Structures are given as structure tokens and as C-alpha cells.
Amino acid sequence: MSDLSVISVLPDEVTVELSGGPARFHAIWLRDNARDDTSRHAGNDQRLFDVTELPSHVVVRAAEVVDGLLRVEFEPDGAISTYDSEWLEAHRYDGPIDSSPPVAVPWSADGFVVHRLRWGDRRDVVARAEANGALMRDGLVVVNGLAAGDDPGVGIRDVAGLWGPIRLTNYGEVFHVRAEADPLNLAFTPRALNVHTDNPYRRPVPGYQLLHCLVASGSGGVTVLVDGFRAAEVLRHEDPEAFAVLASRRVPFRWAGDGFDLRNRSAIVEVDDRGEVRAVRYNNRSAAPFDLPYGEMAEFYAAYRTFARLLHQPELELRFTLIPGECLVFDNERILHGRDGEADPDRYLQGCYLDRDWVHGRVAPLPD
Ligand SMILES: [Fe+2]
Missing domain, CATH: 3.60.130.10 (Clavaminate synthase-like)
Structure with missing residues (x-):
């Protein structure tokens, strides 16, 4: 069950509600990470354009949740992309970046057992x-x-x-x-x-x-x-x-x-x-x-x-x-x-x- 909803839409940013709380995304960031087939290769998911190929001022024309996905329309190039909530949650950058503890557990000699x-x-x-x-x-x-x-x-x-x-x-x-x-x-x-x-x-x-x-x-x-x-x-x-x-x-x-x-x-x-x-x-x-x-x-x-x-x-x-x-x-x-x-x-x-x-x-x- 997705917790995704749109909180606000501005020309330069979109704010959405995610399972981890509200998160803002810049228009240029969303456009650069567009998920549609003209932006990513369908087979290997690699980006198909260079950042210099994007319009000099990317803005959001509209953003809404459609069928559980965030759907964003951009101006001036008319590009449309959708993003699922898991992907947005995994890549959110508005707030503390990944607070999960490091995997490494530093050890001292005393009590340490070699695996x-x-x-x-x-x-x-x-x-x-x-x-x-x-x-x-x-x-x-x-x-x-x-x-x-x-x-x-x-x-x-x-x-x-x-x-x-x-x-x-x-x-x-x-x-x-x-x-x-x-x-x-x-x-x-x-x-x-x-x-x-x-x-x-x-x-x-x-x-x-x-x-x-x-x-x-x-x-x-x-x-x-x-x-x-x-x-x-x-x-x-x-x-x-x-x-x-x-x-x-x-x-x-x-x-x-x-x-x-x-x-x-x-x-x-x-x-x-x-x-x-x-x-x-x-x-x-x-x-x-x-x-x-x-x-x-x-x-x-x-x-x-x-x-x-x-x-x-x-x-x-x-x-x-x-x-x-x-x-x-x-x-x-x-x-x-x-x-x-x-x-x-x-x-x-x-x-x-x-x-x-x-x-x-x-x-x-x-x-x-
Ligand atoms: Fe050595």
C-alpha cells in the first residue's frame, strides 16, 4: 500500500508525502532522473541523454498521483515521467542522508573471534x-x-x-x-x-x-x-x-x-x-x-x-x-x-x- 501523495507543486520543486515523511524534489533533479523510455534505456536502465541536452530552465507543469505513481509533466520540452514511491523513498535527499548504521563493526583484539x-x-x-x-x-x-x-x-x-x-x-x-x-x-x-x-x-x-x-x-x-x-x-x-x-x-x-x-x-x-x-x-x-x-x-x-x-x-x-x-x-x-x-x-x-x-x-x- 503506497503512502504516496502530492503535498505541493511549484515550478522548481515538487513536495510529496512518502512513507518516511514529506520530501521535496527539485524539478531539474526529477527531469534528470526521468524514468520514461526516451530518458532511460529499456534494457539496461542507463540514462540516454547528457545533462547539457536538457532545457536551460526545467520547470514542472503539473504533478499528480495517477494509479499509485507520481506523474510529472515538465516544461518546456513536454517530457512526462512517472516515479513509484519505493524509488522516491530510496533516493530522497531532503533531510538526513541514509542514517542506517554502517555494516562494518570495528574490533579490538580482546574478545574478537576470526570467522x-x-x-x-x-x-x-x-x-x-x-x-x-x-x-x-x-x-x-x-x-x-x-x-x-x-x-x-x-x-x-x-x-x-x-x-x-x-x-x-x-x-x-x-x-x-x-x-x-x-x-x-x-x-x-x-x-x-x-x-x-x-x-x-x-x-x-x-x-x-x-x-x-x-x-x-x-x-x-x-x-x-x-x-x-x-x-x-x-x-x-x-x-x-x-x-x-x-x-x-x-x-x-x-x-x-x-x-x-x-x-x-x-x-x-x-x-x-x-x-x-x-x-x-x-x-x-x-x-x-x-x-x-x-x-x-x-x-x-x-x-x-x-x-x-x-x-x-x-x-x-x-x-x-x-x-x-x-x-x-x-x-x-x-x-x-x-x-x-x-x-x-x-x-x-x-x-x-x-x-x-x-x-x-x-x-x-x-x-x-
Ligand atoms: Fe603486506
Whole structure:
């Protein structure tokens, strides 16, 4: 049962009653979002015109509810469009924008339990939905029951295939985290690694990372994870000025070698237009010399160091040892990862990236 009714009609706006209360819509907004067949493609629902093709001053000639739909006639082009109440309710912009709570639930180490998903024969849409639930909420999931050591079995490519194709980078599709004689990256040595997000120097930054453990570390090499969203919220609470500095300044990241010179700039803490933390990027190894104006540098460093200290607080650090046959999947713009202590030289992980769209945007079933 529709609650739709027209409250008032002015040349430049229409006010209607919706289930969530009254809502105003501008004439130009309604015309730009006209739903008729000359405005939207019947097959794919894409807009058929550019905003420059609309009359310079769009006005409403009439608006009324007909058969439960809002029917609007426009001048001067005579266009007519109808809108259903659900669509109007979903797209209303007169008032608070979407007050629903964020899906992400930032965590501290204490009491947090990693969601584990056994692979088995579960390469299906149900497994993906379960994994996505944990990824959206916690930013990570562990898939187990995979290949270990030299045994053939389910590998990282199979796990990535739960979502989509692997993101190809200059490290290849699958990179190998183990001690190398001439490493391109400090990750490929046994050294302890400060918590970080990967590859902030790429455009776009890889959205998700997979790390599949084939050979565990005999001693040391403990995986350390920190929820960057939690750390950012703690910073906002404890030092709002430092939070504002990190959220409002973009700094350079760079990695050069092997025929590449990769550069990107981003905020250490990125917030969306509602003020919610949207991404965290932190990597002490690939942060390039900051190039902020002279007058801002000292303040930025103070904020940066405050955040970095937060990232090393034990109460935020989740420590565990990946065992052979386990694959950690995590949001690379939320969850920081590192390793504590010198890893056993035999430790061997395979890693790869997925672009964010394959996880967040994919709704179709998996191909056979
Ligand atoms: Fe890494």
C-alpha cells in the first residue's frame, strides 16, 4: 500500500508525502532522473541523454498521483515521467542522508573471534555470501581446508575465484612471501614487518588481499592484524584534531624498481561525506617524503606519529599464527597486517590481490 501523495507543486520543486515523511524534489533533479523510455534505456536502465541536452530552465507543469505513481509533466520540452514511491523513498535527499548504521563493526583484539570458513566443496554462492558477511563486518575471514606444503590441493587461485579474477600487478598474479636472495620488497625477507596496508602507491590500491600459508614459521613470524577502522575511531575520540589532519591531507606513496615507478597520493585516513571512515592506508616502507606546505609539516607529523603509536597498542593487535592450509582474506584498505619476530626462512605464503568490485559489487552466481 503506497503512502504516496502530492503535498505541493511549484515550478522548481515538487513536495510529496512518502512513507518516511514529506520530501521535496527539485524539478531539474526529477527531469534528470526521468524514468520514461526516451530518458532511460529499456534494457539496461542507463540514462540516454547528457545533462547539457536538457532545457536551460526545467520547470514542472503539473504533478499528480495517477494509479499509485507520481506523474510529472515538465516544461518546456513536454517530457512526462512517472516515479513509484519505493524509488522516491530510496533516493530522497531532503533531510538526513541514509542514517542506517554502517555494516562494518570495528574490533579490538580482546574478545574478537576470526570467522573461519572451511573450504570443503563449498565453491559456491553460499560460501561467498558467508565470507562476504565476515568481510563486510570484520574486514577479514580465514578460509581453511586448503593445500599445505607441497601437497596439491585447493590453492590461492581457487579461493580468489570465489570472487573473481586476480589483480595482476608487476609482482605477477600470485606473489611469494618467503626469504629471497635479492628481494624486491622487504616482505620477501624473514625480517619482522611493521603493520601496514599493501601497495598504497598503486591506483587503485588493491581492495582485498589473500595470504595462503603453505609452510608455517617454526619460530617467530606471528601474524599481527590491526583493524584500521578501530584505530581511526580511537584517534578521532582521543585526538580529534590529529584525526582531522590525517583525514584532510593527502601524502605521497611510492615504490620504484624492476622497471616501474609507481606513485599515488592519499589520505592516511579517508572519510566519506558522512564523516565515516572509508579507508585507512598506512605503510612506513613506501611512504614517500611528505610534501605538505612548510607551515603544515610539523602538525602533520605530530598527527601521523600519534596514529602510528595507536597502531602499535597491544589492545588493537590481533596475533595469531597462520597454519598450513589456511588462507587469510582481508580488506587491504582497512585491516593492517604485519609479522612479529624474525620468520623461519622456510616459511612460505602465497599472496594475491582482488579489486574491490569483485567482492563488493558482484551479485551474479559463480560461473560453472
Ligand atoms: Fe603486506
